[in-house]
Amino acid sequence: MDDDRLIRTLMHEYLSREGYEVVLAENCLEALSILEEASNEFKFLVTDWELPDGSGIDLIRHVRHVVCSHYMYIVMATSHGHRDNLTRALNAGADDFLAKPIDRGELIARMRAGQRILDLETRLTHLANSDLLTGLPTRRVFEELVSKEWGRARRYRRPLSCVLFDIDYFKRVNDIHGHAAGDQVLREVGRVFADSVRDSDIICRYGGEEFCALLPEATSEQAAIWAEKLRKRLSERDIILDSAVVNVTISMGIAESLAEMEDPEDLVEIADQCLLEAKGSGRNQVVCFNDLKQAAAESANRVDPIFGEAIAADAMTQVVSSVTPESSVIEVSQFFLTYRIPSAPVVNKDGLLVGVVSDKDLLAVASQPDPYSTTIDQVMRRNPICYPPDIPLRVVWEFLNRVSIRSLFISQNGKTLGIISRQSILRWLANSVWKKSAPVEGGGVGPVSTPQRIETAARLLADASRKLSDDVDQFSEDDHAAMVIGSVSQMQELLNELLASVGEGGGAMHLDSILESYEA
Structure with a gap:
């Protein structure tokens, strides 16, 4: 120049x-x-x-x-x-x-x-x-690149999948053939792995015998097809060592970016849980997030000593409000401010759940030059995590206990019935389990009086109802909706307390009433 x-x-x-x-x-x-x-x-x-x-x-x-x-x-x-x-x-x-x-x-x-x-x-x-052994990028480089790709996928609403895999029984290779042979196996697996990905994919040796790939523009179904091809390719490959020929297999876990995920670490974490399921259920297989949910449901046939026959509907909170994909960012922002809610499910004209939007999503675009022209469809997070209402509560508890995601939706036939979070399950445990073994006068433990629990919850519910009735005349017509939603949110918790107090069978009645109410 x-x-x-x-x-x-x-x-x-x-x-x-x-x-x-x-x-x-x-x-x-x-x-x-x-x-x-x-x-x-x-x-x-x-x-x-x-x-x-x-x-x-x-x-x-x-x-x-x-x-x-x-x-x-x-x-x-x-x-x-x-x-x-x-x-x-x-x-x-x-x-x-x-x-x-x-x-x-x-x-x-x-x-x-x-x-x-x-x-x-x-x-x-x-x-x-680069990893000295395989020549693949290191985990540090992978994490730097993943952050950029995660931001791009969120910004442009593109699918993004993560595949995590490791070599089955790799320790046996080291024990039988020596560590030098183990290094040869790692190099060969790394080479096949590198030859199997697109130029746009981000791959690395994640640690030990574990490898990871981030697949931009790929859904979990597409990632599963790719992963299955890689699994078969490696399982059919003879790896020639100095003194022997070995075959190895791999177990693979796949996760796609979901609405409830806040950062790329959540995506890798879910893929890791799927990998653990693949290894725990026989190895040499591919497990996606939907397979993980199905496996958990199938393993929940027995009656759990803590959760008993409780189902997800017993602990969930019903959805009070939702928004539509066609609403503008400004309209929903004002809706959130007026009703004092941090997030809401997004449903289409048929009432089907298509995403979730939070105040954080709105904040990211609210300062654009023309936010009125930006619709929720452009900013909402798709692929929300959903469980059916009749799935054992223990399954949902296990999932929330294993990952950093804090809440998920309960839905049936694509329609949202409620939300269940860690706090929801803690409340259920407090009402249904902990109180039955609370300390009693004179030492030891014993059950808390069910009538007393019902009386307390019913009294608070009546007080909330009276307050709502008394406040009607004090607000303008425009404020009525906000007042009702705020009061109903409080009353929902008390209703859940009452239903949890009636013991076995309450969950079934709760679910039936929800479904009847939804159909009405």
Whole structure:
């Protein structure tokens, strides 16, 4: 970059003869436009000090701190050869200094010196970012790239899947054939893994005999097809060691980005739970999140000593309010503020659950130039986690206990019946289990009086109902909806307390009443 046309022509001629591909710019604005559009394509920047619209010093600082994600070798070319100027240029981020008028031999020598430094930097970066054994990216690099891909998938509402797998009974390979043979197996598995992914996929050796892949633009169904092909390919492959030929199999867990996930760690965590299920149910298989839920339901046929025959409907809280995909961000924001709620399910015109939106989702787009034109369909989180109302409560408890997700939906035939969270299950335990063994007067433990629990809950429910009735005249017509929703949320908790107090059979009555109410 130089504002002198003759110097640009000479530099282009000198460097082109040496095999460099050269792009010219005559001012800061043009240079920044070129760099921001394709900064990864450039390894060198040669810039003049004084420019019509700025200085080379400012440009260097901007390139170092804003533009480039990789290391670019920067040469400052100027007639200001004073020592102080040299110091300023180097402190700003320049790597070398080239005096004007430009001497061809000196220019080429400095460029070759820069190339040696870039080659060394490339080798060091590769060593730092690659697993020494398999050559795959390290877990640290993987996590950095995953954060960027996670943000892109959330921003553009694209599917994103994670596949986590490890080698079955890998310890046996080390025990029987030695650790050198184990290293050969890891290298071969890593090579097959790398050959099986797309250029857009992010892969790594996650640790030990465990590997991980992030598949952008892939649903869990598509990821499962890919994973099954990889599993078969490895299971049918003979790995030739120095003293033997071995076959290995892999177990694989798959998770897709779900509405309740807050960060990429949640996605990897669910994939890890699916991997544990694959290993626990026989190994050499692929388990997706839906398979994980099904396996948990099938294992819950026995009566649990703590949860008994309790089902999810016993602990859930009914959904009071929902929003539609067509609503604008501003409308739903005002709805949240008025009714003092942090999130709501999103249902379509047929009443089917299609997503969930929270105040955090709204906050991310509420400051856009025209938020009225932004609909909830553009910001909501899809793929909400759903369980049927009659699934054993223990299954939901096990899931929430194993992952960082805090709540999920209870639905039937695609329609939302309620929400169940960790707090919901704690409340159910407090009402149905803990109180039965609460300390009694004189020491020891004993059951709490059921009539007393019912009386307390009923009294509080009556008080809440009376307060709602008394407050009707104190609010304007526009405030009635907010007042009712706030009161009903409180009364729901008390109704759950009453239903939990009636003992066995209460859950079934609760579910029947919910379904009848929903149909009505």
